[in-house]
Amino acid sequence: MNFLERNIKADVTRFFQPLIDEAYFEDKTIIEYDLGIGNVGNIPEFDEIIKEIVEESFPKLLIRCHKYPGTQGYLPLNELLADIYQKKSGFSIKPEDIILTIGGSDAITELIQIYCSHDEGIVYALPSFPYWGMTAKANAKEYYIVITSQKEFNESFPSKLEETLTINPNIRLLLINFPNNPVGYNGAEQTCKEINEICAKHKVKILFDDIYGGLAEWRIKLFDPKNLFIIDSFSKRFAMPGLRLGFIIAPTNEMKNIRPFIANQYVGPSLISILVGYEIVKRLAEKDKLDFVFKKIKLRKETLNNELKKLKIKTEETFGMYVIIDFTDTDLNARDVYNKLLKEKIRTVPYDLFYPPFYKGTKRNFIRLSVGMEPNVKQGSQKLVKIINELL
Known part of the structure; x- marks a missing residue:
């Protein structure tokens, strides 16, 4: 496999958010709860800090770009x-x-x-x-x-x-x-x-x-x-x-x-x-807020973990902003679960995106959840738990 072929096969743009307009994010008929994307945001208090910084600093930034x-x-x-x-x-x-x-x-x-x-x-x-x-x-x-x-x-x-x-x-x-x-x-x-x-x-x-x-x-x-x-x-x-x-x-x-x-x-x-x-x-x-974002993410993660305790299958304790739900010991295929959740307007990430497209080994059967972008983690995870429990 030559250099060009390897790059084409390794294209990771499918892993990231597609190029879409702002209306997509506001239209809850498309995605109601985003428990998938790995971005971090939708933290109003932090957005206010950033707004203040940009408004005060932007004029002097532009004149330095020569x-x-x-x-x-x-x-x-x-x-x-x-x-x-x-x-x-x-x-x-x-x-x-x-x-x-x-x-x-x-x-x-x-x-x-x-x-x-x-x-x-x-x-x-x-x-x-x-x-x-x-x-x-x-x-x-x-x-x-x-x-x-x-x-x-x-x-x-x-x-x-x-x-x-x-x-x-x-x-x-x-x-x-x-x-x-x-x-x-x-x-x-x-x-x-x-x-x-x-x-x-x-x-x-x-x-x-x-x-x-x-x-x-x-x-x-x-x-x-x-x-x-x-x-x-x-x-x-x-x-x-x-x-x-x-x-x-x-x-x-x-x-x-x-x-x-x-x-x-x-x-x-x-x-x-x-x-x-x-x-x-x-x-x-x-402002002594260098860890402000991560503190908010940790609170969201605690909320998600509490709701996932109601699942009929056990989830592992994890660190960071992600949780995986493993369907290996069930009759469910994680891709099918992902598609079902997406139809119900809940975004997650299926297991196959975490393996190279040319990988031939065994792949773990899971979906990944993220608390990075979803401010309504409690409501979203409650809906997710209900749907998965009905599938089991």
Whole structure:
């Protein structure tokens, strides 16, 4: 399969919101309850904060857009991000250790391109967010470790990782995501330490997708900062995926590999996105509301979990903003359940979108629920539970 064919097969645009107008979101005859989409929003108090920031800052933003942004970032924003992460992790992080990118996905793609040549690869767990589109763009080989639960991750992921890296010495990167999308596991402390040791032994660098890092006990500080690349963005933490603003926090000695490569790929993220991002972080820090969005998401998740207790089938405890309902031990096909819920104006996400289109292995039979965009989680989950219980 050539580069073009791999990219076509790995097209992940089906995973995201289609290009539609605002009326779609307001028309409840189409979708009444959105318990599927992975965006974060519909938080009125936060929207007011953003409105205030934009109204005060936008005039001065426009007059600064006559400059190219560059990959050096924007020093005031880099300083804020470095300070936030340094306080959380205890690592020594300098502003120059941060590179601003066009979203978190682009950050991952660039790192794969830098550290994996055409015969080298990356390993990550399935089911997952569609990282395969990023590896296809980077034209790297990819390897999977199938994990279906929190228990399985902690009990078997380190041994499976050791086996995979031993058999495939061409693997250069491990990509992990805690709390995981979609399964919702968060590695136990001992598991993380074992992963760290295994990667050091095999000289494999760790890419840590930290986009949900404030929704569970934080694990980054358990890893060696000299072998760790942290990827984050404004999409979830600050409920602003439309900014397309992400960042890489890399070991200082790796910057000589990263910055020149990215500088030759593109000039940098939109300067408006960078300046708006800076104003958002600065104002939220001043108001002591840096974790405001994630606090709201946690409350929605508690509401969802309480309603799901009324299901006739048991759901697993998960971390983060997602829950999966597994139909493996029933006669139901998750795709059929998804279609039934959609007819009843409830959006969820079916299991097959969390596996590459060219994946031939066994796929877990589930739907994923999200509390990211739905303000009426209680009513939506009550309706969902009623429909599924009637199907069982």
